[in-house]
Amino acid sequence: IEEGIQAAKILTAAGYDALNVDAGTYDSWYWNHPPMYFEEEGMYRPFGEILKKEVDVPIILAGRMENPDIAVEALGKSCDIVEYGxxxxADADYPEKLRRGRLDEVRPCLGCHEGCLGRISRGPVSCAVNPACGREAIYGITPAPKQKTVLIVGGGVAGCECARVAAERGHKVILCEKLARLGGNLIPGGVPEFKRYDHQLVRWYERQLELLGVEVRLEQEMNATEVEQFPADTVVIATGSVPVKLRQEALAAAVSADDVLMGRVVPGDKVVMIGGGLVGCETGLWLAKQGKQVAVVEMLPEILGGPKALPFMNYSMLLDLMNYHGIKILKGAAVTSICGNTAVVRQGENTLELEADTVISAVGYRSENSLYEAVKGMDREIYNVGDSSQVHNIMYAVWNAYEVARNI
Ligand SMILES: Cc1cc2nc3c(=O)[nH]c(=O)nc-3n(C[C@H](O)[C@H](O)[C@H](O)COP(=O)(O)OP(=O)(O)OC[C@H]3O[C@@H](n4cnc5c(N)ncnc54)[C@H](O)[C@@H]3O)c2cc1C
Ligand SMILES: Cc1cc2nc3c(=O)[nH]c(=O)nc-3n(C[C@H](O)[C@H](O)[C@H](O)COP(=O)(O)O)c2cc1C
Ligand code: SF4
Structure with a gap:
């Protein structure tokens, strides 16, 4: 902070008319590019407040300022201009929607960096939840040449995006979801407080589908016969993915991360997580923040697929938080059996015993593509989108659905 104050004074003395204040360095990159894991929005406000007392030029402040209450509170105190990155x-119309009080129509930024900074070395900056971003002129939504009736099966993010784009293009869309609510994997995914933007995205889809007149049929599981008999020109299967189950008898006592996230299982105080991918690590962090003692056991040499699998700011912040909250991370290790309140772990030549009131399994997801396989030969335009086509993440589910819906 002292160095920042000095820099600000040097810059203003040299003639700078305003300062755009944020924080972080290449060693703490998640401060410059804040992932969803920050507890508070408007995380640069304390720094703006300090600089406002030190220099006499307008202070500009970004850093998740989209909550209008936070922005208004910051003006005059921590900054003179609020900035949105x-x-x-995620939604270029945000200022206009804010001005008109239509906040329920704002597509939220997830803090994932998958589509923006995370891709900067691989292509143009875009956005996970807004596939047209950065290429609006060539990749926007255009009216369909002919109206069709489109049946979409599955109301996860892929099905919802497909429904939204198809309806916006003028098609008549019916979306069938087997559960009582939309969202699919975003429902468990958005349970930890730090993943709340996932639930915001689901609310945004619900509102968009309502505004666009999509007929959403909840608690309607579709089977192959029903799909084949449905009077639709086009069918889109978006049945998503389900957790991979551990097959070993010795690990039968493990419960799934989904069950824990959804509150179907309440874990004890000592938790061993099998699997150090994104779901295992985030669920582990969520439990550690509740005061539980957590150990994450990962077979591979790195958790989270290593520093290059996720956008680096998200990876390093999650890792730092796991360490900060005392999560024990065992790499190159496997849980071989669960005996009472003990998880037996093999790590190289060593065998360890970890105390475990609850063992949680988070070993990945597999495509739920049985419906697609059963109907793919039918004599109609038919697509498989999102995780049911290939298990990936929110961005790929949205982008895949958008691409398909643009072409119906
Ligand atoms: C706990 C968790 C955390 C995650 N965290 C992240 C993250 O931080 N970032 C990220 O990018 N990705 C994350 N993911 C992955 C991401 O959520 C998925 O890739 C994405 O949601 C897939 O969307 P989808 O619509 O293809 O499938 P799903 O979300 O699985 O949706 C499929 C829907 O189809 C419905 N359905 C299935 N069969 C039928 C049928 N026969 N009839 C009617 N409806 C049916 C299901 O009920 C479900 O609602 C996470 C996943 C989980 C489980
Ligand atoms: C694609 C992208 C590029 C960015 N480039 C810069 C940059 O060159 N210099 C900088 O100081 N901040 C840069 N930032 C950080 C933003 O200025 C901003 O501080 C940060 O995104 C947090 O604000 P937000 O929550 O409104 O996005 C960039 C952010 C994004 C998403
Ligand atoms: S890619 Fe993710 S972090 Fe970047 S703007 Fe889009 S939603 Fe936000």
């Missing part, structure tokens, strides 16, 4: 990638 990623929110404008």
């Amino acid at each position: 990623r929110q404008l990638l």
